[in-house]
Amino acid sequence: MNSVSSYILTIAGVVLISVVVELALPDGQMSKYIKSIFSFFIIGVIIAPLPSLLSSKNVSSIFDYSEYQIQDGYIYSLNTSKLNTLEIEEEKFLMEEGYANVDIEITAEDLNVAELVVKNIYVNFDNLIIEDFALHKDIDEIKIYLENRYMDKFDLLQGSVIYD
């Protein structure tokens, strides 16, 4: 920017001087030649700094950029509330199936990335109440039922569903 403005100022200055000189010159034979000398000057002033202005150093600095960073905190808290929503939905589902007061906790591989992969599911049967209309009455049957359900639903490995 600085070099460019000095370039512009030089051109303006040389032209201004030549105009003033032109005004001051008497109308003689010489004035013609002096005018042409000044026009050579002006051409020189315009052309001379062009190579340095267009040097690769000046140009390449324009094309440097760094990418914007994503707010990790937002993704983290969104993922946490996604997991919470899932837990609440599952507990509600089990209640409707006849297994009340089951406590479910879902954990994920990495909470800081958008692709949430479920890692473990902790199921707590401490306060379990089995309603009359429930399909399975035995706690081991319920465990197998839940394990099958989650392995199918979240693509989990064997043993990822843990019972406290």
Added chain:
Amino acid sequence: MVYADDSEFNEVIDEELGNLDTGEIDKIIDGLDDQTKDLFGDESFINKIYKIISGDLGYDSSSIFTYLLDLLFDDLLSFLPIISLIISVAILGSMVQGLKSKSNSTSISSVINFVIYGIIIVAIFSVLGNLISSVINSITAIKGQMDAVFPILLTLLTSIGGTVSVGVYQPAMAVLSTVVINIFTTFLLPVFIFSCVLVIVSNLSNSIKLDKMVGFANSLFKWVVGIIFTVFLGFASLQGLTAGSIDGLSIKTAKFTFKSYIPIVGGYMSDGIFLMLAGCNLIKNAVGLGGLLLMFSTIIAPLIKIIVFMLCLRLVAAVVEPLGNGKLANLISGIAKNMQMLIAMVASISFMYVILVGLVMCSANIV
């Protein structure tokens, strides 16, 4: 596809907005002058987003129109002294030319011309300097707003599963806010100043003509802006539209299939999570719109000022021309023509910003 009542959805949006970090934008809004703040309409960005989500933009066409008219007449009044100065100096000059004795004609008349030129150039440049600095300020302001808005948009786009789109827009946004703006401020702005100086210089004397150099600067400016526009917008929009539809498709598939691998929750989309994603999507679009409104309220005043000054100069050139001083009319109309470059600079940067934000708003829409 609505599974929840309004209050549940509002809770989701409240929670999501609460987690969003908009400190940067609020800082920018704090730093605005009162007029711009009035036009933007809110003290905090989050409030504006709430309003946009609830469907109330806070503008009606008549209030915008009166605001624009106010700006227009304020600017006209502020330029009135300059206009009258230029016209009166030109009239005075032509009267002196007519009154002077015939004996020592050429040198005296060129001295008189020179003095008239000096006065008029100083008058025009006192305004033009202000306008140039206001253009630099608004470009810097747009860059600051981009730096604040783009990370939020990218975060929201990531959160709704628009991974392919993020891959396209993350570099595109960085290129717009640094490379494109660098080219505008370090290359095109000097070209504009260069062309203005050449217009003045080439009309100063009869012997030195630099009209072709002015033409070169003008066409250089046009081509560079045109190439930036075509390349940047072409790439961003073609890639962005493809990526956006891929993301939209994968999110839609997630709604109907269970086990396909999609970036939601281990290949599983429940009603509650769908609601959260819809909330994020809504916030994303509202943030985009809010950012654009902020940008419009920042640039509208300087833009109108430049347009009014350009029209004033054209009017002055038209008034001065019948006085018989063709060079003076050429000078003024040449500068007025160059001022289109200033308008083009602000307008094209904000246009690219609008298109990019619009593309982000369109991509990965899930509902």
